[in-house]
Amino acid sequence: MFIARKRSFNWMSKLLLFLLGAALGAALAPAAGCGTDAACKRFAGVALGTTYSIVACGGGGDTLQGEVEELMRRVEKSLSIYDEESVISKVNRNEDAVLDSFFIECFEVAKEVSRHTGGAFDVSGAPLFAAWGFGANEHDTPPTQQQIDSLKLLCGMDKLAIVNNRLVKSDPRAQLNANAVAKGYTVDVVARFLESKNVTGYLVEIGGEIRCGGAKPNGDKWAVGIDSPRDGNFTPGADLAGKVKMSDRAMATSGNYRRFYMSSNKKIPHTINPATGYPVDNNMLSATVIAGSCAAADAYATAFMVMGIDSAKAVLSRCSEMEGFLIFSEQQQLKTYATPKLREWLITNNF
Numbered sequence: 001m002f003i004a005r006k007r008s009f010n011w012m013s014k015l016l017l018f019l020l021g022a023a024l025g026a027a028l029a030p031a032a033g034c035g036t037d038a039a040c041k042r043f044a045g046v047a048l049g050t051t052y053s054i055v056a057c058g059g060g061g062d063t064l065q066g067e068v069e070e071l072m073r074r075v076e077k078s079l080s081i082y083d084e085e086s087v088i089s090k091v092n093r094n095e096d097a098v099l100d101s102f103f104i105e106c107f108e109v110a111k112e113v114s115r116h117t118g119g120a121f122d123v124s125g126a127p128l129f130a131a132w133g134f135g136a137n138e139h140d141t142p143p144t145q146q147q148i149d150s151l152k153l154l155c156g157m158d159k160l161a162i163v164n165n166r167l168v169k170s171d172p173r174a175q176l177n178a179n180a181v182a183k184g185y186t187v188d189v190v191a192r193f194l195e196s197k198n199v200t201g202y203l204v205e206i207g208g209e210i211r212c213g214g215a216k217p218n219g220d221k222w223a224v225g226i227d228s229p230r231d232g233n234f235t236p237g238a239d240l241a242g243k244v245k246m247s248d249r250a251m252a253t254s255g256n257y258r259r260f261y262m263s264s265n266k267k268i269p270h271t272i273n274p275a276t277g278y279p280v281d282n283n284m285l286s287a288t289v290i291a292g293s294c295a296a297a298d299a300y301a302t303a304f305m306v307m308g309i310d311s312a313k314a315v316l317s318r319c320s321e322m323e324g325f326l327i328f329s330e331q332q333q334l335k336t337y338a339t340p341k342l343r344e345w346l347i348t349n350n351f
Contacts, residue, residue, distance in 0.1 A: 040201075040217060041065075047072040048186060049082060050207035057217055059198035067197075068190055072206075075189055078102040079182040081126075081136045091167050092126070092175040099165045106178055106185045106295065107162060113181075113299040114157045117315060121303035122274040124160055126177035127151040132279065133261065134270045135177060140261040142268060148277035155274050184209045184252050184298025191250075191294070211250035211294045221247040223347060229255045229286035229327050229334075241286075241327060241336070243347040250294035254301035255286035271305045282308040285334065288325040290342060296322070313337060 040057040043065040052072070056064060078087045078100050090097035099107075110123045128151050129135050131143040143151070159170040167176075178185075187204050191211045194202045201214030203222050212222040224246070228239040244251070256269030256279075271280045287304035291297040300322065304312035309328045316324045316339055323342040328335055338346065 043068075045069065048076050048080065048183060048206060050183070052204075052206040054190070054194075054205070055201075055203045056194055056199045057202065057214070058200035060194065061197065064194075064197065068193065071190060071193055072186055075102050075182070075186045079106060079178045079185070081177055081179065088176055088178060094169075094172050097166070099162060099167060102185075102189070104162060104165070106181060107160075107167075107176075109185065109293070109295045110178065110181050110299060111157050111160075113296065113303060116319075117300070117303040117307060119156070119274060120306040120311075121180070121299050122155060122157060123176050123178050123181065124157055124174055125155050125272060125274040126175035127154050127173070128272050128274065128277050129177050129179075129270075130175075132268065132270075132272055134259070134272070140263060140268075142263050152274075152277045180254075180302040181295055181299045183207045184250070184294035184296070187211045187250065187294035209250075209252045209294050209298055212246060213248050215247055221245040224251060226253060226288050226325060227255075227286075240348075242325070244290070244325075244342065244345045245347055246290060246345055249290050249292065250297045251288065251290045252294055252297035252301045253286055253288040254298075254305045256280065256305065271302065273306050280306055280308075283329045284308050284312070284326065285329060286327045287312060290323040290325075290345075292321060300324075309337065 040055060041060060041064060042053070042055045044051065044053040046052070047069065054068065076086070077083060079102060080086045081088055081092070083089060087097050087100055087103050110121065113121045126135065128148070130137070131147055131151055133139040133141065154171055154174050159174055161168045183206050187206050187209050188211060190204045190206070191202065191213060194204070195213065201216060203210065203212040210224055215221060222245070223243055225243045226241045228241040254271070256271055259270040261268050269279045272278070273280050284305055287301045289297040289301045289304070291300065300315070304315070304324070304326065307315070309326060312324065312326055316322060323339045325342055326337040328337070
């Protein structure tokens with residue numbers, strides 16, 4: 001049995017957006033409200049194989065939604081492994097693909113996070129991800145040990161480099177899968193675009209990854225909810241671990257409780273450890289990261305799922321610009337760890 005949502009850029013646990021205050025609530029309806037609230041726009045739709053929702057206050061103009069959707073389509077044309085004509089698909093087929101700015105910037109973020117996490121985050125793990133059924137063509141048949149050993153030789157960010165706007169591979173069989181960073185990166189691209197349109201307060205959410213800037217019309221910070229990683233929580237917002245208030249920050253969560261399949265009565269989660277070639281097997285249930293960019297938050301959240309609780313806490317202790325909320329199991333109980341600053345931002349903690 002394969003439990004997954006088809007064609008999502010990654011399968012991170014979803015974050016439910018909470019908009020606090022009755023005044024903003026009125027502003028969320030199109031053409032509703034008056035005064036300051038009337039300057040807020042809310043629009044939503046489908047992009048990058050998932051859903052998106054945006055709130056923009058002040059600036060932007062009447063064509064904002066169309067401009068944002070066109071921008072997201074351009075990013076998808078660069079980074080989607082599900083589009084055979086995307087830049088990343090052409091790179092994977094070893095075609096002479098000129099890399100665009102989206103690909104280059106996303107690749108550099110991935111390479112930096114890989115370096116800071118000892119390779120726990122690795123977009124070059126695409127051959128392993130596909131072998132386990134978590135690539136463009138999904139399946140529920142685990143690979144053999146021989147296949148894993150062979151595919152591991154193709155992985156590693158040290159085998160890839162960008163030279164003259166082209167990706168150079170030390171082995172032509174190497175491939176990329178940017179699903180674990182692409183949604184977060186797209187959030188950043190959209191956020192920067194809104195800022196260029198003089199939007200003074202915004203919240204951008206794509207597939208659960210979030211970035212917010214400025215404040216709500218009443219001056220409050222934005223508030224977002226973190227989904228609980230309990231098994232069976234397939235509906236975003238149905239079971240929350242807590243809520244966090246923040247502004248001018250980005251937030252992403254990774255977990256294995258929504259995308260997995262069962263094989264021989266064993267749960268096969270979608271997060272693959274590139275060092276072992278196998279799905280992660282530790283007590284980490286979900287990792288939420290708050291950082292300056294959503295791409296970084298997205299990538300680090302995935303890396304923390306691979307690294308486990310102790311190593312994730314060690315990375316967080318070294319990175320003062322990043323906050324984390326980790327949920328893990330201990331003696332058959334759910335427990336949490338929050339960095340000191342994030343504890344101050346928590347509105348509620350349901351654990």
